[in-house]
Amino acid sequence: MNYTTQMDAAKKGIITEEMKIVAKKENMDVELLRKGIARGKIVIPANKNHKSLNPEGIGEGLKTKINVNLGISRDCPNVDKELEKVKVAIDMNAEAIMDLSSFGKTEEFRRRLIDFSPAIIGTVPVYDAVGFYDKELKDITSKEFLDVARKHAEDGVDFVTVHAGINRKTAEVFKENKRVTNIVSRGGSLLYAWMELNDKENPFYEYFDELLDICEEYDLTLSLGDSLRPGSIEDGTDSSQIEELIVLGELTKRAWERNVQVMIEGPGHIAINEIEANVLLEKKLCYGAPFYVLGPIVTDIAPGYDHITSAIGGAIAASAGADFLCYVTPAEHLRLPDLEDMKEGIIATKIAAHSGDIGKGISNAREWDLKMSHARRKLDWEEMFELAIDDERPRKYRKESTPEFKDSCTMCGKMCSVRNMNRIMEGKDINILRSDD
Template sequence: MDAGAEARSYLLRNDAHDIDGVLLGRPHPPVLGVIIGVTPGETTPETEYDKAVRAVAQGAQTLTDVTTDGDPTLRRRVLESLNVSYGTVPTYEVFRRIRRDGWAARDAVLTVLEEQADEGVDFFTVHASGTPETARALGASDRVIPVTSRGGAMMVEVMDGPGGENPYLGCFDEVLELCRASGAALSLAGTFRPGSIADAMDAAHLAEIEVQAELVRRAQEKGVKVSVELVNHVPVHLIPAYCELGREKLHGAPFGALGPSPTDIAITYDHVAGAIGATTAALHGTSWVTCVTAGEHCRIPDAEDIVTAVKYFQIALHIAEVGRTGDLSRDAKLSRARNDNDWTAMAELAVHPADAQAMVERQGYHHGEACTMCRGTCPLVRGKAIRARQR
């Protein structure tokens, strides 16, 4: 039995967005998400839209747009054309309006959220749980990476100095009303999420989780869909502990993982490390998982990076689902097909059937034929011969 409040779930969809949406919450299988977004000078709306199309075709269930230049082109095109739950990180535009254009913090927050809610954005990833007290304590902390969140660093900059406050907190009731009216969900980002596994479970992040829990309570009282970004850079043995915290403290709200990354040294193989972390997180109650790509922390991923990451994470979530439910049926069917050297059935039952079928065709395998690993010494072929003689 999970500790804490009864698990809650909801349909991740803005009332104004004509999509199927996806159910989010522990009673349902974990949702798989992908990050896209324009970084000026490095990528374009056209390039990022292609990534979005390919990610959705591969099976991604959510897209989070991290565009930082304020250009709505990508957002509007995805909302108009793809059947996928779509979210943004309003903090980037809120920060631009406060710092570049001189807007009052309250006006920036509410205007940006209202504009995007009216367009049909399904969920907002907001940095509402970082407090000035935690921000000021960073200078004396022994964190390896003081702030790893891009939006979190923006909020720390706004909060830094006399009288600095979190722009979201002063108008959080209005934010909740806006979300309730539109059907958009809130995803509470980790301003002080760990950026190194050495920082996991430190005072800054634990303090923020307490704030997130209070914001969840307020959101639920207003009838607002809400989840929490919880598991990030965390050693594998602490992933279950983070999930236990989520079950105990977050009032049944879904909580999710960015990856998570269980090691910091997998540069160029972060998608492999992230998939390992995702298996553990999903097994212990994480409701959504966002892919990390091979070049995470080093470069903007291309479309192939994203497709590969989605494939790895789909395998990870299947492994976790087997562990969660004990349902071995699909794996057993494939194993029976393998025992029969039935290559067509094996391809059909694989996590990625097209890839498996391409391999079969490339190798030229036929039903009953052993693979090149064993050929004449294939134990499956020999085993069938032994059983035939014993009958």
């Protein structure tokens, strides 16, 4: 039986090869996975032209996945340098890479990335449009925006972020309800500016059916971008954000009618006590489509440390039901992240994702922690390093500060509670002051 997309196959009762791989990774019954995809609650972004892909599932009942943003820009146009970062991100088991390239050899970078990457690849076509056509934003036509999306699909991109929810109506809501930080989404601001400069409707909204034609042809997953996401906690959960979310829910239903897989992008900067409500709103208004959160960043006062502010928000969001976390690095709001920034961001986001999986009861999530707890009780340093989400830093710390006694560290020495409890439980003496026998 033939099928066009993973969702089309799922609705027809077909188990695809990608479904089998994902089910095995998730330790999940493949039939349950298929039903989740058929209902739109799970996506497997897998463009037919991405031949090196090792597929991953995103959505209800699955482990929380993470995305890493990379790409070249006018100030940092070195393709090879950015591809080195991609390779490290893949080695660190990032499930997705978003190519946010906006200047220079964007097509070369994208094609080389897709050629070797087993990770899911996403892009934002509107970023590429200005450079691709070598035109000012105002002069790009509606058709040209869609043609860039088609070009990315042909190249093998697995999902595209499209800011289709900011239409003339939502733009009016934004104008009538003043914000502290206006529109902070790069793609959203570009499309809003294009609409204002040309006095026209958002092309991705007006020609959404044509966009779905492209998605159906290549099994391109839509990540419906949140143009009006809050850029400060003061703007969080406001009328502009919610109005756009309602539109994204309507577009989700239209996409599902065409068997196109959909994710919904979410905030942004959100106060910690509003995160759970935001997840609930997305799941309600967008009919359970997988939720892809950008952070969320829970306080605005920590430039240089936003990998921490976002990890706090990401853990809470994931535990409340968010499915996909976009990493944030220490360089957020400041510069293009370098290699070390990227590594810090990946580790912080992976910690948040795993913490969220424990909170929402993902199968086997706690087993990893239990193994670490046993290793700590045994004071088995090598096993602790092997189990660590990143073994490089703990090995470095242990090496830099060597204790006198191997069954301790330089913080507590022979007063180590674990060491002494082990000895007491084994019926041995505790020799804190005396030399070892």
